[in-house]
C-alpha cells in the first residue's frame with residue numbers, strides 16, 4: 142500500500158517490519174542499533190564522538206535522496222521519521238516525497254496519528270533486521286523453544302525494547318479491512334483539501350500569513366508583523382509578533398473549543414492547525430477560523 146522499496150520488506154528484500162507502540166520507541170530502537178553498528182566500526186572507547194541530528198517541527202520534508210547521499214559519504218545511518226506524514230504515502234500523489242528512501246536504513250510512521258488507528262501503533266521498517274536484533278536481542282535459557290531454534294519464526298522480542306508484545310496488528314488489520322485502501326486515501330485527501338481550504342481563508346485576511354509551505358494537512362500560520370488591515374496599520378517587530386501570536390494561541394486554546402499547537406521556525410513563532418481527527422469536517426475548520434479571527438480582533442482592539 143505504501144510501495145516501499147523491496148529492500149525494506151520481508152518478502153525477498155532482506156528487510157522487515159514490526160509494529161511498536163510509539164515513534165519514540167521505534168527511534169530509540171533504531172538509534173541503539175545505529176550506535177552499536179557504529180561502535181563496532183570505530184571502537185567502544187569512541188562513544189563520546191557519536192552525534193545525532195534531529196530535524197522536525199513544521200511538517201517540512203527533507204530531500205531524502207541528496208540527504209542520504211551525503212549521509213553515505215560520511216558514514217551516517219539514516220532513520221526517516223514519518224510519524225505524521227507517513228500515512229499520506231498511501232496516496233500515489235504524495236509518494237514523490239519518498240524519492241531517495243532506498244538510501245535510508247529505516248522508516249517509521251504512526252498509524253495512531255493519521256490512519257484511524259487508536260493509540261498506540263507505530264509501524265517500523267528496517268533494511269537490516271540483523272542490526273536491530275544484534276543490539277536488542279535477549280537469549281536466556283527460559284525463552285528457548287523449538288520454533289526459535291529452527292529460525293523459522295520472527296522473534297519480535299528482539300526487534301523492540303520490551304519482551305512481551307500487545308496484539309497491535311489486530312486493530313491495524315481491522316482499519317485496513319473495514320475502510321479499504323480507496324476509503325483510506327479519500328480520508329487523507331479530504332483532510333488535505335480542508336487544510337487547503339483553511340489556507341484560502343487565511344489568504345483572505347491580510348492580518349494573517351502562512352509562514353512555511355504546507356505539505357499535508359497542517360498549516361503553520363501567524364499574525365504577520367505587518368498587521369495590515371488594522372485601523373492603525375501598526376508595525377510590529379519580530380519579537381512583538383512572536384509574543385502576540387503566543388498570546389493569541391493561548392487565548393484560543395483556553396476556550397476549549399479549538400486546540401492548536403505551535404512551533405518556532407527560524408525564530409518565528411507559528412501556530413499550527415492540523416486537520417486530522419476522524420470526524421473533522423469543513424464546518425469545524427470554518428468555526429476554528431472564525432474563532433481565530435475573533436480572538437485576533439479582540440486582542441488588536
Ligand SMILES: *Cc1c(COP(=O)(O)O)cnc(C)c1O
Nearest residue numbers: 163164165166197222224225251
Ligand atoms: C508525533 C511525532 C513523534 C512522536 O511520536 P510518538 O508516537 O508519540 O512517540 C515523533 N516524530 C514526529 C515527526 C512526529 O510527528
